[in-house]
Amino acid sequence: MATATDGVGTVQAEQSKVWEWLTTVDHKKIGTMYGITGFTYFLISGLTALAIRTQLAVPNGNVLSAELYNQFFTMHALMMIFLAIMPMGASFFNYFIPLQIGARDVAFPRLNALSYWVFLSGSLILFSSFFLGGAPDAGWFAYAPLTDAKYSVGSGLDFYCVGLIILGLSSLMASLNFAVTILNMRAPGMTMMRLPVYMWMTLVVSFLLILSLPIVTVALVMLYFDRNFTTNFFTPETGGDPILWQHLFWLFGHPEVYVLILPSMGIVSEVIPVFSRKPLFGYAAIVFAGASIGVLGFGVWAHHMFTTGLGTVPALVFSATTMGIGVPTGVKIFNWLSTMYGGSIRFTTSMYFAVAFIAMFTIGGISGVMHASPAVDSQHQDTYFVVAHIHYVLFGGAIMGIFSGIFYWWPKMTGRFLSEISGKWSFWVMFAGMNLTFFPMHFLGVSGMPRRIYTYDEGFGWDDWNMVATIGSYLIGVSILIFLINVFRTMRQPATAPDNPWDAPTLEWATSSPPPEHDFDVVPEVHSSMPLWTNREMGIVTPEAPEGLHIHLPPSSYMPLILAIGVGLIGVGLLSHLALVGIGVAISTYGVWGWSIEPTD
């Protein structure tokens, strides 16, 4: 397909580069900003993890104080979940939803820009807590009443409430946008059962967020009121109940786990067929399994609470539903493996990460099902066994999947290939590093090492494995360094990537690399879930773009930025002085007003 010729695209006034990015409503630019921000937080959060591992390398370590350690492990989780994995997922969503469904942009481009800027302001508020009197230090699920003003005297937990509410707002807006886009803006011929699996997973993730974020918002508001406005929702002395926090939090928190892992499942469902060079095995089953994981995800939350005195019958009910989730997950794993069967597999770096995803996620999945049994859970909950479990799911699963996606889509996004040799080095170092780090944690768990302890005594049999885990974590750090060098070196090279370097079947590969601002000159016809392969087999040729093609694109707007600044100020005001809330409201109101009257044509 021809690359965009001059004259194709939008007519825009010359603007400075910075202003262009600040006011952009282009989903690709917004996706890029999400990606860069998310990866930056990934690096910062990784550094906190290295500090944690350094502290734990030897018994009675004294690299970090107890206070700092507790802030670090809390912020490590918060940043990885809300500021790294979710935005990196949102980055791919933004970039590839319109490209994969054959649309010009998302349904609401300005809302999309607003989501990013609100995310940025929320993330800065949460992150700034490090420098403004101490970060949250009550763990990422912040169990009451430890979070009450009586036990958490500093303002860390206020930053937690306000930061997460703002981040939730951003995720809600983004998810609404994505859901509408996927449901309603598909290319002609692209029925729901012809949607790429990645789009299906995006849709499920969007609905998970749309339906679970309001719950945690309510909990966070109540916590904020408890801390600042004399209510007693979670303080038992005055009739409150800390169990309520746990229910509301995990009603959100468990779907959130699927929000983190499903995008990566979508990515490997794209990558594996492409490099096996054959269609995905059992498309319908994979889609159905993904959707049912999403629905079942709302019915298992209390398995996080087996040890709280839930009662026998509820514990057994939630045990059964939790084990039930293993079934669709198993279906997915077997279908991915069957896709490789009979293939002719090209082992690119992206495929390495995808295959590693299957293996590593399987380990995390198995240990998850093990703990669906309250009998096993009561001996392993809150030990390093659970730490191993979540990291096999979130690192071996979510992060491996994201790296697979980065190597897969990099040529499309930048027009340049990442070095395969360097990429494979970073893969193997990361693979070795993550297994060295996280597998020994299983041993630590069965030998009874509790999680979230900043120090431990020698003689419990924990010393050696902790040292191994620390060495492994440094290896992960090295692998990330190799990857960064890879990025900086290859970005200096000229853009040489063809439209479809991997011979992939989905629509994003039908346009140039990188795509023009209007995405497609002409959207190809869609007759299957693998349109490019099917069209080639059927001999359908996408017509060339007509001469003088002019595609109307939405104009850029600075209103999202202003509105986000307003929202950010409201947040800052809630943490400092209520007068700032007033200013924030005024700015937001101006933003909404300007938004609603500004021409969109």
Place this chain on the structure above:
Amino acid sequence: MTGRSRQIVLVVASFVAVAFVSWLIFIAFDGAAIDKRMSTLNPLSDQAQSYHDVYVLVWWLSGAVFVVIMAATLILSIHYRERPGVEPRRDIHGNTRLEILWTIIPIVIVLIMVVPTFAAVLSVEGDAEEGALEVTATGHQWWFEFTYHDSDGNELFRTANEMHVPVEQAVNVSLVSNDVIHAFWVPALFGKKDMMPGHNNRLWFKSKPGTEGMHYGQCVEYCGDSHANMRFRIFVESAADYDAWVTNQIAKAKWSDDELVSAGREVFVAKACNSCHQVEYSKSDAPDWLVPPTVAAIGPNLSHLASRTTIASALLDRDESSLRAWLKNPPAIKPGSRMPNLELTDDEITKLIAMLDSLE
């Protein structure tokens, strides 16, 4: 070699390789039981045993799934790697029969896990049979308090961080918290349960014959700065030893007229130690200045400190140097400790240690 036999060799080799790795992993898991301090693989009570039985079953099932999927990944990756002249089978889009099969297999595995899980949980929940020992364990930031009751539920005595139970006797533990959520766990004796403020959780256990000895426990629900330092121990003893211990605990603290001890008592009062720590003396005509406070819930009851093996929520052995370090600056040992640095002089500390050592 023909293609067929090469395939067989590949499959066998992959399974052998994965099984070997799994065997190494198994050895390592087993190694976790060698150091038995906090190991979950060393059940010494009926309750821990019934949980352990479920764990073993779940472990073998998981291990089998692990070996199959890892071997399959390996075999498929090697066998179907790109080779010249071999075209991918683009005609395969799925196979309904196979997909139904591997939907049913996980369901069966889940059912195999569900049944013993339900049985084990039902056998452990609830309370012990009649005549069980009644102990209330209270979580504090950051130490454990144990209150022993007689059969009518009347309080007998309080102690801290070290719990004694007779061997082969059922024990009911009432779990409460004085501040935030803590969790109570001795892996060898019982699965963990949370100490929820505003709630009253219960657990029970009955140690197996021949399990006399010291068993390690720790708080396993994150509870603030010194969560890592909140440890405790359970001593399983013969009935005779246990009775002797109870008799000593019920008795009030021994009065000593030793000069250093008397001086220590004065420091104890002068530095307001007794506003947090209770010491009930047996002496009926205790001097006016030594009025024990009625309730001491802020710090552990010290009436029989010298009968314990540890101090500072089982963080340090109870010996002269640890006591000295602790009294010198408690928050340095236990960050966030409710016991502040009292700026005691070495002389005062010496006196206090003498007094504390007299509290057998």
Place this chain on the structure above:
Amino acid sequence: MADMNAVHDAHDEHPTTTIREYLIIGLVLSVITAVELVMSLYEDELGVVLIPGLLIFSAIKFVIVVAMFMHLKFDSIRFTQIFAFGFVLATCLLIAVVVLFAYDATDAIGGGFIGDPIEHH
């Protein structure tokens, strides 16, 4: 969800309800509210019927507003599916959480479930 692909170009067709019909619906809603009020005044006489009765009336009002005022009766079935999914999920979770709390035998404050399965001191 499988047949969500149906592509129809149905442009917003306005519901055919007349003003008169809207007014009647408004009247019906008011009457139901009045009946509910009267019911709540006779709670002793009604006994066990009261709560289910009130809930049913409230559900009727809910359905009338959603179907007629929000035009779900006339609009795309997708809207109904999406909204019903959210509403049913919210209802299920509400019931589940409330039941879990009612079941909580360890609550030292609120008292346990009727027929409390675990006796404690």
Place this chain on the structure above:
Amino acid sequence: MSAATHETEHHTSLGVDNRKLLMWIFLASECLFFGSLLSTYLIFKGESLSGPGTDIFAFEITSISTFVLLMSSLSMVLAVYGAQHGQLGLMKLMLLCTILLGLVFLGFQVYEFKTFASEGLTLSTNQFGASFYILTGFHGCHVGVGVLYLSSLLISSVRRNGIGKETPLYIDIGGLYWHFVDIVWIVLFTVVYLIPAY
């Protein structure tokens, strides 16, 4: 609100407008929001350690304000009718009516809160008070946002002084939000006020 919908206006995958779809999905999300608040209330309403309990409710006032909100739904649907049938006057009148009824409802709520506070029920009095205020307070916030939302629709329709191509759609979507706030109150009125003693 959307520009990219522009070219797909006549052809969307589900045959519905993006903006209306967005509003319906948002309302599904709001169900979970109010569901969580209502769960909290139901769990806590019996946990009245001290101070007033549910017997504080004054039937007459709440019944009137409930009636007011129901009537605002009626006027809202008539405004939508006006927009869809090109009756500009009816639309503007009914929008104004809806806004005023919304304000009256808010007035009643402020009065109710003040009365309760003077009778000793505050956020910190007991669990019932805290969960009641936060539940009905958030509903009140939604009514307030609705009033602002409808006011902006009214102002823009006055400024334009005519019915644009998209006016019926905007009024319709605004109506969806308003009716949702109303049905939340239908549930709250029954569960909170009419079934208080259980």
